[in-house]
Amino acid sequence: MLVVYRFAVTEGETETFARDAEDALAALASCEGYERGGLGRALDSFTDGEDAAWLLWTEWGDVGSYRRALSNYQVKMSTPLLSRALPEASGFEVLAECAPGGEPRRTGSDRTVDPDEARREAAR
Numbered sequence: 001m002l003v004v005y006r007f008a009v010t011e012g013e014t015e016t017f018a019r020d021a022e023d024a025l026a027a028l029a030s031c032e033g034y035e036r037g038g039l040g041r042a043l044d045s046f047t048d049g050e051d052a053a054w055l056l057w058t059e060w061g062d063v064g065s066y067r068r069a070l071s072n073y074q075v076k077m078s079t080p081l082l083s084r085a086l087p088e089a090s091g092f093e094v095l096a097e098c099a100p101g102g103e104p105r106r107t108g109s110d111r112t113v114d115p116d117e118a119r120r121e122a123a124r
Helices: 011-029 063-069 073-077 115-123
Strands: 002-009 034-041 052-060
Touching (some): 011 034, 011 052, 011 073
């Protein structure tokens, strides 16, 4: 599972935002099921006064691990930062992967057509 949070950050808040985002990343990284993650900033040039686009991304073993991580105390303390994310989809299931020089390999979907099965999985 891939989770992507995008942010609009003014030049004046860059240092504070970066520190807060690193703290959020560390909190997420301490949770079971976390595989890797990172923080980045768009390379595109912006005109004076325009916000820069930032990205906080994480990869998880499965959707349940990510959802459980959101209940972690340290992650909840990062909620003010995460609540600044742009209002768009943030969780994505990975449907194909490709190693350097390789061919794309489909990984299949974890989604189920049975809502009761999904509820049972979420309750674990």
